[in-house]
Amino acid sequence: MTYEQLRTDHAAGKIDNVIVALPDLQGRLQGSRLAVPHFLAEAATDGFSACTYLLATDVDMNTGPGYAIDAWNTGFGDFLLHPDETTYTTLPWDEATALVIADATWPDGTPVPIAPRHILRQQLDRLAAHGLTAHAGTELEFLAFHDTYAEAHEADYHRLRPATRHNVDYALQGTTHLEPMLRRIRREMVQAGLTLETARAEVHPGQYEIVFRYDEAMTTADHHTLFKHGTKTIAAQEGHAITFMPKYDEGEGNSCHIHLSLRGTDGTPVLADPTAPDGMSALMRHFIAGQLAALPDFTLLLAPNINSYKRLQPGAFAPTGITWGTDNRTCPIRVIGSGHSLRIEHRVPGGDANPYLALAALIAAGLHGIENQLPLPEPHPDNALADPTVPRLPSTLTEALHHWETSELVTKTFGDTITTHYAQAARTELTTFERAITDWERRRGFERL
Template identity: 70%
Template sequence: MTSPNTPGVLTYEELRAEAAAGRVEEVIVSVPDLQGRLQGSRLAVPYFLDEVSRQGFGACVYLLASDVEMGTGPGYAIDAWKSGFGDFVLRPDPATLRVLPWDPGTALVLADAVWPGGEPVEVAPRRVLRAQLDRLAERGLTALAGTELEFLVFRNTYRDAWERRYHGLEAGTRYNVDYSLQGLAEIEPVVRRVRREMVRAGLPMETARGECHAGQYEIVFRYDEAMATCDKHVFFKNGAKQIAAQEGVALTFMPKYDEGEGNSCHIHLSLRGADGSAVFADETADDGMSELFRQFVAGQLACLPELALLMAPNVNSFKRLQPGAFAPTGITWGRDNRTCPVRVVGSGGSLRIEHRVPGGDANPYLAVAAVLAAGLYGIENGLTLPAPHAANAMADPSVPRLPTTLPEALSRWERSEIAAKAFGEAVVGHFARAARAELAAFETAVTDWERVRGFERL
């Protein structure tokens, strides 16, 4: 295996050399779960290189059949109880091996989940995305993607925030710092460390700036092949939280922390031909858009109601997708129009979509898979793209609405022939069960709103 010559990224041979020099002692083998979080184990480098790199490493199947609280149960495509909480095999992907600058002596590698016989676990998020990329490959196409993640920084520690039940937290800045150059001094130490250590880990940064909500920040990394972008996305979220904890602050990617602006995860995506050509562009067309691109965008609009669950998977997701929240509420597209869920930006080789529905809680593998599945639906069915929306789509009552709640998104997902064909019945059922687990937890919770409203006055 040859060196990728990227700082922070290691080949197995380089890992062995780093271990011999005493610079790397452990490797974390991890798998992205249904929520896009990394779950895994620490292994000694010799054990990883001599055995696990070739044979894989066993991990409990419930890791891909559990909710945020790690609760599992019947109804998932993987029934952990029925199988006696057995193992599948985590097969490391050598292209994802990176050092952790914030965890000296440690490297991390992502893995694909396979059954003991070698068959892929179809409901694993990486596998769900891979299936859509394989469909693209059959057409001689590849996907490039970039994700824009926003987060809120608080001056409290995670433990303090927990003990306060997340009440009365102190935002990292005192006011709107959107594009501000003078209002970020209080959070600059931690966000600077996040920026620099991600670059050291091999994530090339493009831009970073303050955002609208007090304490809100956005770091954008360079686009890449779609799977690699999603791998970097989960690596970044995991690492940013660990760095924040070390700095004695807390940050959150949740879509809607309070009544202020939410945290988004806009997805930029374009396709390339087998020869690397920009297939979305057509210099002979008045708008510069190829017919394939027009069909791809039309597919987004046609599929959004039925595939929204993969972009907005939680109850809190839909608190962000509300009128006046500067997040999309309708189903339309526009040229450089941020009020639309699908914004077309760039020209020529940079022509792409910016999908603005996913929030900071989106599992990137599932959200990108949904974008690709929708685009393929548009291409395969030769859909016609309507005229772009030129005005404020959020304030236009004639624009069809996105699902407004998780139950609505779940219902559309379960009944969707598009989803069943694109992802398969097992995947549809598995993620429907995940949504039901989220709803069951919410419906039994007593909220602060209920206490304020009813403690004394009801």
């Protein structure tokens, strides 16, 4: 849809406001609602002012020194949000409302370098210089609860009631009582412009997965962000709370497997080679080798929070090592498909991953392998989760931060500003957690210490 459709819908009384939204460091949509006449007359072409701190906060919207944008010491000034007309859509779950995703620029028109959307665009531009494009799909899982968000908050997120009573993986009957909400999510995401492929119940009680068709990488990241935003809204309207956090409890975590393939700018497949014994082109072999080589240093962009690493633990059916395999779900890099559909499935990111940053990391890793023609080791033949000889992923945010900050590859790929900014985001997460008193500490020490 375009702004011409917006003019038509506004004249007909169907749309009365437009949300101009910026994806933040956590991959959430932040922004403002604009009256349609004001949006069309000014913001659509000239941009809309928003406070710079939106790209320098933790999940609680706290900012401070150490970020590349120091809002306190620069007076909490503004940058401009320039709407990307290609992202314009109407929101079925938000009455008379349209939404457009924006890019952040400084007043002189230069991009804000630490904006997640800009970081992904830079890597896509690098791909284009090689005559390549990226197509991606993300598979998001979430947990649904009978409790509302308000009830969950009042209960301090304890003793919540999962929306199913047991493992309903692939079960057709187990989520029948949830269909009013799930049907709305599926239907209204399609109405908002996403292309639904599959949906099913998952392993953890209350867990569900909805998969949308792959698209150009930036479009997939935009749709991913819109999906999370809309799904939470619909769940709240239906009297449910849902969470995408990677590890809610000791049960199965919420993953965000990312499928990624490359094509030539003319649409031809470049990863497949039907004459090769394994069906993979030399370019694909380098592409996978780059994923393995860069994985320790880029993990911070795939698993950005303390909770991310609770999912990436032994026995959690999530990757813990650095290896690859053909249709092997115990490996972080799983190769599947053939011909046009030949692709990698990257299994490290969880439901908290920022899709722009995660895709940027995967594309940059692949380019590292291609540009340096890295050799690919043999695929792992069996259970990589149980193989002690496989090199390990960073197992904590502290370890991932160390790899990120000391990596020449990170600095070379993303530059000093981005490296420092996202290191500060991780450090803020760690500092906040270290100051918190957990339930584990109270149970362990209240009476006995």
